[in-house]
Amino acid sequence: MKRFDYSRPASVAEALAAWQPGSAWLGGGTNLVDLMKTGAVMPDRLIDLAGIPGLEDIEVSDDGSARIGALVRNSDLAHDPAFAAAFPMVAEAILAGASGQLRNAATVGGNLMQRTRCAYFTDPSSACNKRVPGSGCAAVGGVNGTHAVLGWSDSCIATNPSDFAVPLAALGAVVSVEGSDGRREIPFSEFHRLPGKTPEIDTALDPGELIVGLRLPAGAAAFRGHSRYLKLRDRTSYAFALVSAAAALRMEGDTIAEARLALGAVAAKPWRAAEAEALLAGQSPSPELFTRAAEAATGGATPSGDNDHKIELARRIAARALTLAAAGTPARMPALPASVHGDNAHA
Amino acid sequence: MSLSISLTVNGDRCDVDLDDPRVTLLDLLRERMALPGTKKGCDRGQCGACTVLVNGRRINSCLTLAVTLNGAEVTTIEGLAAGEDLHPVQTAFIEHDGFQCGYCTPGQIMSAVGLIAEGQAGDDAERIREGMSGNLCRCSAYHGITEAVQDAARRMASADERKSA
Ligand SMILES: Cc1cc2nc3c(=O)[nH]c(=O)nc-3n(C[C@H](O)[C@H](O)[C@H](O)COP(=O)(O)OP(=O)(O)OC[C@H]3O[C@@H](n4cnc5c(N)ncnc54)[C@H](O)[C@@H]3O)c2cc1C
Ligand code: SF4
Ligand code: FES
Ligand code: FES
Numbered sequence: 001m002k003r004f005d006y007s008r009p010a011s012v013a014e015a016l017a018a019w020q021p022g023s024a025w026l027g028g029g030t031n032l033v034d035l036m037k038t039g040a041v042m043p044d045r046l047i048d049l050a051g052i053p054g055l056e057d058i059e060v061s062d063d064g065s066a067r068i069g070a071l072v073r074n075s076d077l078a079h080d081p082a083f084a085a086a087f088p089m090v091a092e093a094i095l096a097g098a099s100g101q102l103r104n105a106a107t108v109g110g111n112l113m114q115r116t117r118c119a120y121f122t123d124p125s126s127a128c129n130k131r132v133p134g135s136g137c138a139a140v141g142g143v144n145g146t147h148a149v150l151g152w153s154d155s156c157i158a159t160n161p162s163d164f165a166v167p168l169a170a171l172g173a174v175v176s177v178e179g180s181d182g183r184r185e186i187p188f189s190e191f192h193r194l195p196g197k198t199p200e201i202d203t204a205l206d207p208g209e210l211i212v213g214l215r216l217p218a219g220a221a222a223f224r225g226h227s228r229y230l231k232l233r234d235r236t237s238y239a240f241a242l243v244s245a246a247a248a249l250r251m252e253g254d255t256i257a258e259a260r261l262a263l264g265a266v267a268a269k270p271w272r273a274a275e276a277e278a279l280l281a282g283q284s285p286s287p288e289l290f291t292r293a294a295e296a297a298t299g300g301a302t303p304s305g306d307n308d309h310k311i312e313l314a315r316r317i318a319a320r321a322l323t324l325a326a327a328g329t330p331a332r333m334p335a336l337p338a339s340v341h342g343d344n345a346h347a
Numbered sequence: 348m349s350l351s352i353s354l355t356v357n358g359d360r361c362d363v364d365l366d367d368p369r370v371t372l373l374d375l376l377r378e379r380m381a382l383p384g385t386k387k388g389c390d391r392g393q394c395g396a397c398t399v400l401v402n403g404r405r406i407n408s409c410l411t412l413a414v415t416l417n418g419a420e421v422t423t424i425e426g427l428a429a430g431e432d433l434h435p436v437q438t439a440f441i442e443h444d445g446f447q448c449g450y451c452t453p454g455q456i457m458s459a460v461g462l463i464a465e466g467q468a469g470d471d472a473e474r475i476r477e478g479m480s481g482n483l484c485r486c487s488a489y490h491g492i493t494e495a496v497q498d499a500a501r502r503m504a505s506a507d508e509r510k511s512a
Contacts, residue, residue, distance in 0.1 A: 001369050003367065003368075003369060004368060004369070005368070006350065006368040006412075006414050008415075026412075026415070028410075029410055029411060029412060029415070030392055030407070030410050033371075033410045033411075033412060034391055034392055034410060037390065037391065046368070046412075048415055050415060075404075075465075079465075079467065098481070099395065099480055099481020099482075100405060100458065100461065100462060100465070100478055100479075100480075100481050101392075101395060101398055101405045101406050101407045101458065101461070101481045102392060102407060102410075102481065104404045104405060104406050104461075105406045105407070105410070105411065236477075236480075237476075237477050237480035238480040238481055336473055336474065336477055
């Protein structure tokens with residue numbers, strides 16, 4: 001690991017003033033310290049955010065909105081009773097990710113900013129346009145069974161690995177950021193970027209800007225009764241998603257008044273399926289409808305390598321998540337993540 | 348750059364001068380505090396062998412920079428027993444054969460203590476397996492581990508009830 005300077009500012013203003021090119025914000029460190037160990041990232045200076053007060057609140061409001069501070073730990077958010085009741089699929093997604101230990105350390109801001117798990121990105125001896133722009137992409141023609149099937153480019157075929165980000169995309173979250181020019185809000189759909197010709201830029205955050213919080217808009221809790229996050233992976237727990245889906249329905253009687261659907265681990269950003277959502281609105285739930293919605297959600301998907309199986313898996317997980325969402329959020333949430341034994345998990 | 352921190356490890360207050368901010372909590376414990384009970388498996392957050400409690404919560408000490416822990420309270424496997432009296436989770440691991448080689452065991456035990464304190468799994472075997480999935484066991488002693496955590500969770504719950512009665 002390259003040597004670095006360390007500072008622990010006591011306010012957002014102090015943190016922003018401490019930033020200079022080559023600095024990195026330190027949240028829980030579960031992604032950053034790991035990548036510093038391999039040498040994939042080599043910051044000159046770590047600015048530890050943990051000493052900043054006021055970024056650890058979770059507020060759920062009566063209008064179905066919520067505000068979450070950037071330093072809230074992943075486990076605290078998932079287990080906050082009011083939050084988990086209003087946004088069960090967000091809690092389910094957080095708890096489907098990483099492990100109990102990692103979730104205790106990981107912050108909301110760090111989770112949204114976590115880097116891809118592409119193995120060539122992690123390994124400094126491999127060509128990687130995301131790590132070293134212009135160096136090439138070792139994953140193209142390499143080991144790429146888990147890489148993107150949507151939105152990829154010839155310069156990068158990596159996926160965004162976050163589970164948490166998938167239901168946030170579906171619910172239209174907004175990221176609050178602060179920089180030396182003040183605060184601004186970034187809609188979730190614009191927060192993570194597709195690679196195009198500049199895969200080194202993961203997000204819409206400008207250098208020196210900081211995530212201070214996250215907002216779920218009014219009405220987001222209206223989906224609470226019919227929402228699920230499902231994740232497929234190589235083992236039952238403690239593995240990144242091969243594909244995942246967040247599905248939420250606002251039911252009026254037997255009719256879907258409004259639908260939300262996003263896919264995870266298929267692209268460099270959580271993939272909100274607007275076309276599928278439009279097709280579901282006003283309809284009654286049925287297997288045929290959910291199959292059509294899943295087709296629409298994966299429209300335009302193409303393998304970026306040895307990964308065409310992911311397209312079929314994504315279709316099936318989308319249809320399954322919609323089916324389970326229609327059946328209703330289970331009484332005991334979070335349900336066991338993707339367990340073969342848990343009640344309802346594979347109903 | 349020299350960084351001084353002060354933290355409590357297993358109840359003892361320690362002042363530490365860090366000549367290098369790269370030191371992880373795991374290396375601090377093992378290499379500089381003569382507490383080798385906490386194990387290094389992967390050093391990348393992937394195995395759980397390095398699990399300790401920080402301020403009562405389980406975390407991976409291999410991904411935690413020591414310099415971030417000024418004022419923290421750390422508990423390692425060495426600090427769990429009260430003198431000769433083993434912690435109920437330690438007793439249960441022995442009674443249920445929750446190990447073979449023992450390398451993952453300190454991490455398993457610390458993780459189980461953290462899991463039970465979180466109060467989400469109770470004595471439900473499947474929720475315990477899920478809650479313990481951040482701890483790998485190369486000897487695959489998972490059956491005994493699950494039974495041990497179930498048993499310890501039950502015993503600690505009934506001890507709590509007796510206390511509050
Ligand atoms: C073994 C293992 C398994 C995992 N499995 C999963 C999984 O299944 N699903 C999943 O979703 N995740 C998984 N993770 C990833 C985990 O969720 C992330 O490491 C974690 O969420 C990152 O949060 P952090 O606070 O520790 O971030 P850090 O490591 O501190 O930071 C990560 C990045 O975010 C930046 N950053 C941090 N805070 C801010 C802020 N407020 N504003 C701007 N930038 C910021 C940092 O500079 C850094 O670039 C796994 C990790 C490990 C090690
Ligand atoms: S897929 Fe992207 S992250 Fe992976 S090697 Fe290619 S450029 Fe790097
Ligand atoms: S040594 Fe820390 S998780 Fe493996
Ligand atoms: S007992 Fe040997 S690794 Fe778990």
